[in-house]
Amino acid sequence: MRRRTFTATASIGAAAAAAAVAAGPLPAWAAGDDKSRQNDTYSWKNVVVNCGGFVPGIIFNETEPNLIFARTDVGGAYRWQEETRTWKSLTDWVPLAKWGYQYVVSMASDPVETNRVYAAVGAYTISWDGNNGAILYSDDKGETWGIAELPFKQGGNMPGRGMGERLAVNPADNAEIYLGAPSGNGLWRSKDYGRTWAEVENFPNPGNFVVNPDNEYLSDNQGIIWIDFDQIGGKIYVGVADPDDPLYVSADGGATWQPVPGAAAALGDADGNRTIPKQSAVDNANGYLYVITSHDPGPYNGGPASGRGGKLMRLSTQTGEWTDVTPPYNPGRPIPGFGGLTVDLQNPGTLMASTCNNWGPDEILFRSTDSGATWSISWDLVSENVRTDRFVMDSTGSPWLSWLGTDNGASYAVKHGWMIEALAIDPHNSDRIMWGTGATVWGTENLTQWDSQGELIGENEAGERVALPIEKFTVGVRAEGIEMTAVRDLAALGGTLVSAKGDVNGFVHTDLGRAEPMFRKDWSGFSLDYAATNRNIVVGTGDVGSETAGHVTYSTDRGQTWQDTTRLAGTPNGSGGIVTITADAGAIVWSPNATITPVYSTDLGKTWNPVQGLPARARVRSDRVDGSVVYAYSGGKFYRSTDAGKTFTDTGATGLPAEGVDDFRVAPGKKGHVWLCGRSDKAAVAKGLWRSKDGGTTWERIASIDLAIGVGFGKAAKRNGYPAIYITATVGGQEGFFRSTDGGSSWYRINDDAHQWGFAGSVITGDPEIYGRVYISARGIVYGDIA
Template structure:
């Protein structure tokens, strides 16, 4: 039944937002601004996708949510994803963390997103429910009186936000931290707590750890469309499942639920996800000892099960697969049913770290299961499908297959797991790095067994005809990029979790920089010889050095020598190379290790004299012997290639909150410094410039705060390089450009394009006037060009 009227609710306030504003309107105040077009440097994936939602009534209407990078809508014609939350600005950056997505099965143009990145004080704002009447092209905001955790433990459970298919004006929202179950009766515009719901949950991962101390709360809501029942999963092993048989007026614990799904091998477990078979009358529930997404098998044994509840009789059945190649199942992550073929369901492990995740499939309502891969002792692994990673060639992590552990895996942290309700051959699943999918899924059922027995009763691999699973993340750009270097025709990036990339074609995904970085933190190049590039990043263990060096414009890399005393885990810091490549200075991100320098491209290192540990370092872009550094309000200069630094004696710079400083290409001794300051310490931010190597500084009055600064091709042949900054001017956080040496500034982004946070690094292109590259915290590497 389609509901057109609604009852007023009290609680969360609805905020109407005039989104989006056109680029011309957004830039109306600018002196000479033209509209910009914005795109991503293509990586395809790069972050965790905890949810994929197919609309149940409209084919090809699919949404994907990410933990820090917003949500996306599938575009069937191009087989790409369209970002839907780029309008989120810096003041509400937490809205880029999407806890749950709900697609209306009645009025399919309606879609909803529960947002908020952290339930702890890292995010200063409360959460919200976003509502859209045009499939996410524009949104309204219903603010909530509590926080939500799109990047908190448990973010792959759910879905926590759902539309009632029997009354699509009614939505339910499960919340963490004792806030209980919430309901809207007016298409998500206003919300109120369901006071009749008795259990807000009590499961906490680790009460001694701030990040892990969340009460996981109310996890998911599901609908039995045969009997009209509403089921709610709760993070309480002693009382994990509730049902309402009167449209949500009253709620009761489901008999037998605690005994069935509340404990596995002595471990208290919670119901992570559910799926309903509305033909056969079953509710399936997967359990885990941990909300995910990082859990592994507990030391005492298996960590999860699959249970089936007959919704008409109340009978419980344990339908957990009886076999795992590893011997234990470390808890389940994803669960999905095939609505075209009742009785067919699939589940994924989370996390089966070695050698790979396992996908399970049943065609008889969980009575028997087949596996995506298996192996017999002494033989190679046998797989049902091949993984085609050509859409994201970096997914090998520059590794090689090692027996049953492949370089390209099913993934990890698989919690988004969905068979297309309109097409039994299509499935998509999200991982900690990408989305995988196939349109050949039912070939699985014709392959038979993977492993048999020989005449001696030994397990042996059988021959099967494999199908292909490929990358389905095109358009999902979820990396957290940290630094950029534009060489002209080549863009080098340092990227969180996936190291970094060298792009010679911004429209093509590239392999990962082969340095072993777990996270790239800083990149630089020799201004007078841009073929020589250096970078640094966090590494695991103590085998490789943190600094990488390329002498062929990023085509190949080698690791510089390790520096004794620098721990292997983390500590990438910043790196700078002189204009002529005669010296490298590396400052690890470690308060106990002072910076070092090398005059042989990282073969050997010597301690820098005169700099404190953790100081940021940059090179002058003209003078080959000069480098700069900043730490704690003191500005330093080296005139001997980084061997020694001395205090320039500069005053008036912020003593904390200096985010970035860069030297100007083509202008010896010119430096710009960006700082957000520190409001808690009453330290003002802003923008400063120096023309004498950092001895004296002038504050640029327009800036409230600034977080990054960079330079690109001048607007005129003999002009000053274009200056770009992610900053706040007149109270508006945006991307700004100056073409006259910093006298005038214009905003060049608009209210459609803000990307939540884009402050870590920014640079212009040295060959293309107006082109700017900027980092984001979850929307990848963005670049903009002046529109025609």
């Protein structure tokens, strides 16, 4: 096998981040900005949602109490802060050029030198990410990081991201770290604390399991899944995505490797379905290695529609004996597959596991205190629609976790979760457990109360199933500080911020430091706008469900209540598109998708009519002064309507980019002032920032701006001044977020290298009432104020 090595190439700190995109002195092109404001220092916070995305890994350090890390699929890495019971982001320094570093595949916390922590990063193993992955290494618990680039990609947002952990520190020699690679790249190892890496060339099996070879996203070989250490016998175990050869062991410190006898038969499906070993956990006191399996790497699917979706097997590391300890019961249906697995290091023989996507009515947590011989469950069915639970789910602080639903029989609005693959008992405190879901982190500090509760279900004298009385404990949200929602649009109304977000719908914040309920149900937010002369009136669209597709939603009270317009006939599910409302709220113009001609309404959506002169999927925006004017862009052409969106004509503008235009926006209080961003990856396509002062007839490209992703406006710096302009751009060769107070003549970078957030800022806007405040789509919504 060809030997491959790679060496650390950079060192980046969350505070200094010197090797990323250096800020340097104020460039010349900024000199025209108001000189009294050139040295503004920004402070940055998140608009609080509390997570809102998938947390596939929670890692407790086995030596130092309260040292806990969490990894997210798209929102970076975090460290727990016990004093505030919040998480601190460790990867806000990630620059745009390396955006995939905020997608964390795996983490490992050193049990010997606890200041050391490692993260395997990279977004996609397929064409969606052009960069290779890397190992981030830190000697100060994640405050600063070094980077060891890898010669292959990693997939923090790929199928299987909840398996693992793919990174592991050898407790017998903590300078040695192992990495399980995807895509057939094998097993890798560092012997110098993560600085340099080489393939373990004698490891015999790089894996072969592919979910679906005909779908690019599902077509990658899952590779090497996890590494675990038997500290009694000094053995190293490696889980491989190969149903016929799923487990290997080394008894000589990784010098040689052999298949574990009987592993394929023990871990395989009796029906002949392909399964893989998703996770492992070692009980070094009793000499057991536990392995959970599934037909699917997750996190979306657990197993086949019928029959068991996986097993939980126990291997005696001393004798080689396999024992099936799969929990025998799941209320109402077969176990679809397992997601998470954890052992209690304080109480040998105690372990827990979770189902993976036991969609209805809820996930199940299984608990055993006798090494898997018997199991108890987190809830049980008394009858089809009645269940009894061991604990109460308290979503206080994250009210949106009800998804605007209500309890319906055995299906509760606030659930254990779904996609549960991060499941971890605190190795220092048997009462504490945390688990990650597709939306949040749950936890409790009263876990052992479970063991004194006894059975959940009994029988009465008539032989009927009845709920037995138990004293329930409380499970609460443990996600404060993690922010990772996908922001698609923002409407800053002044004192109120409305957001449209993928997956978690959208929110109306009147207090940026408080999580709010969603403002829409079954609505993955896409586009927002408000009437410039009456910001109480807001319109929005989303990728809504099939039963509710084809409408715009609107509010006349700054988002406190919402109503749906009449459904637009023929509009399929997923038709969010772009919506705008005229400055005087007289008309709504909506461009739903790539096949439907844009439409307009003059009665708040009671009736819709096709516009004249626009192609499907044209981007539409209203003038912020003249209620009769609406603008549109499509394929390098710019259009204008002077009859509130009924008819559009090509302005005849030339020189605009034919593609790569993610957005254009219209300046408030300035009739006819339009700003357009271009960021095509193609060298032949023009890119940068363009402005028009005559409603899109003529355009000027801002010479200093090399590329522009997003543009927005906020309160002017001076009375009667031009609105503050905020852009996500490359200016004078430097990436960042910039502000102009003089109409775009000069620009000042407002962020620093510690605050870059990877691919951020596709949505950016200022606040209409607070000068200097800017809102940015990043890991959730980040907002900055002048310190």
